[in-house]
Amino acid sequence: SAEDKSISLSDYREIKVQESLQRVTSNNLPRSFSVILEDDLVEACKPGDDVAIYGFVQDRWRPVQVGGRGQTSLCLEANNVVVLNDQTVSVSPHAHDEFEQYWKDNCQTPLSARNRILASICPQLYGLYVVKLAIALILAGGVTISDEKRGIRVRSQPHLLLVGDPGTGKSFFLKYVAKMMPRAVLTTGVGSTSAGLTATAVRDGPGWILEAGALVLADEGICCIDEFNTMKNQDKACILEAMEQQTISLAKGGMLRTLQTRCSIIASANPKGVYDNEDPLTINTALSSPLLSRFDLILLTLDTQNKEWDNIAATYITEGIDLLGHGTLKKPWSIMKMRDYFMTIKSAQPEMTADAETIIKTYYSLSRRLTENSERHITVRQLESTVRLAQAHAKLCFSPHVTILDAVVAVLLMEASLNGCGKLIDKMNALHTTFAEQPEKEYEGHVHLVLDWLNLSELRDRELERIAQEYDQSKPWTENDQNEKRTMPREFKRPHTPPVCPTQSATTNNGFKLLSTQIAHQEKREEIKCNQHTEQYSTPLTVKPPVFNNHISPIDKLGPSTRVNTQILVPIDENTSYVDEQSQAKRRKLDNQPEKEVCLSTIDDIDEDDLKF
Structure with missing residues (x-):
């Protein structure tokens, strides 16, 4: 029935x-x-x-x-x-203990231990310290802030954009990351469409099939996009939601779906023609402002002419010499060990300390005030980027807390980026940046440079005291082997001691003139001669505040909102002829200045009559 x-x-x-x-x-x-x-x-x-x-x-x-x-x-x-998304790749069960012991053994030289990890990223490429540091922070990631009840989620995956001339190693970095990380997708902008990056609906018989694109396949991983500027405008617009909200909303074939794209994007782009520092980034890269604002870091790698750098590159290509020159004790980590390390630290959640929070807040407030009427507009996204970079650096150093060290490194990276404030370090060429010989000693100069600029003298004194007690600044990171002279040229070396001017006396006060040389905004380091003594300087990240008469020069008198180029003052004998066409050094008479008072000024403030070559 x-x-x-x-x-x-x-x-x-x-x-x-x-x-x-x-x-x-x-x-x-x-x-x-x-x-x-x-x-x-x-x-x-x-x-x-x-x-x-x-x-x-x-x-x-x-x-x-x-x-x-x-x-x-x-x-x-x-x-x-x-x-299996939340499960890590097969990591050795003793990996965590091994890495923890590694940092315990290097507790007095943590920055040297960190630089060894950075040097293991694309070890075939010489230098590029800032780029390798940025990639390491991208792989480490930040800490996700999620509140499901209120529907609030702040992304923890930072994004990186490399802008530079062809042949500067951008594609090599992307291939290395795609090979090292277990969940990584490598694609190019030439052959990628909006459907290939997000998702597409394909008819299969009577129904539809939803096929995932590159960003969806790289969920909780890394998506590497080469030739990013060659994508069509409509294809670039489709990834705006995926980069910030980390979701893709689809309405195709009668299906309404929301897919997760919780991944970091590492993209490379060539400038549109010859890169012009006077033009904004949107014109040089042909990328829209909303798209550029979603990148946490935008680094510039220009292939400028440099004799020493060209000799190193030619030597490596023709002779195949190991440019690391670190010896057996400083051998870089293997790609499997690097994968285990980044998969181990990826799930860490370091806590933000009050001192680091103060530095980040002060930097954001000062950047907003300094760029009020500038082309660069600082938004809340830059604040979130600084927080993510500080958290990523704490994870990279195997630290349970975000300290002053992490905040200072994050501020320096933001200043080196093209989307940062640009008042401390402006438009730096990351191609010619190299590793410091004594990172702990260099960090002491970074503390002076950043915290003095932010007017945080109390935190500066406290951090300097901690450095003196905990860090061992006597151990160089690189070994003095026979290849060091070739692999570490003088032009890119950090001096062991900064040049300090001798105390002036009343009888010899008129016998000296001051040479003021811009350092922070130059791509090619200039040679400064002082009584037959030559010192060479590396990247802007290794510049210490100017020192005169054993005291920090009165840079604070100009105020925090005044644009000041980091300068170094070196005495030169009046009778000594100083002619150097390459350096184009500009001298200024300061005969009327008081004996113990030194006023700093930028090159723009000097009249033509005051210049003497």
Whole structure:
């Protein structure tokens, strides 16, 4: 009877699983397989997830046409689905203890230990210290702030954009990151479309299939995009939501879905023609302002002419000499060890200290005030970027707290970036930056440079006292081997001691003139001669505040809102002829100045009559 007949209904979904990109060999396409999900397994996964599916294989008849042969296909009827997104890659069980012991052994030289990790990133490329530091912070990531009840989530994955001339190693960095990280996708802007980056709906028989793009496949990983500026404008606009909200909303084929794109983006772009420092970044890169504002760091790598740098590059290419020159004790880490380390620190959640929070807040307030009428507009995104970078540096140094060290490094990186304030370090060329010989001693100069600029003298004194007690500044990071002279040229070296002017006396006061040389805004370091003594300087990140008469020069008298170029004052004998066409040093007479008073001024404030070559 009709009452005895019963119909059982169940939820049904058919998905296609694709082979993991990390397991696909070169020149082969990833294989796919159909899987049937029923009942409670229907919503067990979403596009872009890494899954492990258990079930049994069965034959399924394809639709039979009249007069045709029957065909079957294999499919998997699942009985269990496990999502593997939150699970780390197979890391050695003793990896955490090994890395913890590594930092305990280097507790007196933490920055030297950190630089060894940085030097292991693309060790074939010489220098590029700032770029390697930025990539390490991108891989470490910040701390996610999430409140599900209020629907608030602040992203923890920072983004990086490398802008530079061809041949500066940008693509090499992207390939290295894609090879090292377990969940990474590498694509190019030339062959990428909006559907290929986000997702697309494809008709499959009577229904539709949602295929995940590069950003969805890189969820909780890294997405590397080469030739970023070659993408079409409509394709660039589609990733705005994916970069900030880290979701992609789709309405295709009658489906309304929201996919997760919780990944960091490392992109590279070539300038539009010859890079002009006078033009804004939007003109040089042909990228829109909303897109550029979503990058936490934008680093510039220009291939400017430099004789010493060209000799090093030519020597490496022709002779294949190891440019690290660190010896056996300073051998870089292998790519597997680097993968284990970054996967170990990725889940850490360091806590922000009050001192680090004060530095970040003060830097944000000062940047807003200094760029009020400038082309660069500082927004809350720069504040969040500074917080993420400080948290990432704490994770990189295996620290449970975000300290003054992490905040100072984050501020220096933001100033080196093209989307930062640009008042402390303006438009720095990251290509010619090298590792310091004594990082702990260099950090002492960074504390002076940053905290004096922010007028945080109390934090400066406290941090300097901690450095004197805990750090060992006598151990150089690099070894003095026979290849050091070739691998570490003088032009990019940090001097062991900064030049300090001797105390002037009343009898010799008129016998000296002052040479004021801009350092922070020069790509090519100038040679400063003082009584047949030559000192060479490295990147702007290694510049210490000017010192005169054993005291810090009165830079604070100009006020924190005044633009001051970091300068070094060196005495030169009046009778000594000083002619150097390459350095183009500009001298200024200061005969009328008091004996113990030194006034700093920028090159722009000097009249032509005051210049004497």
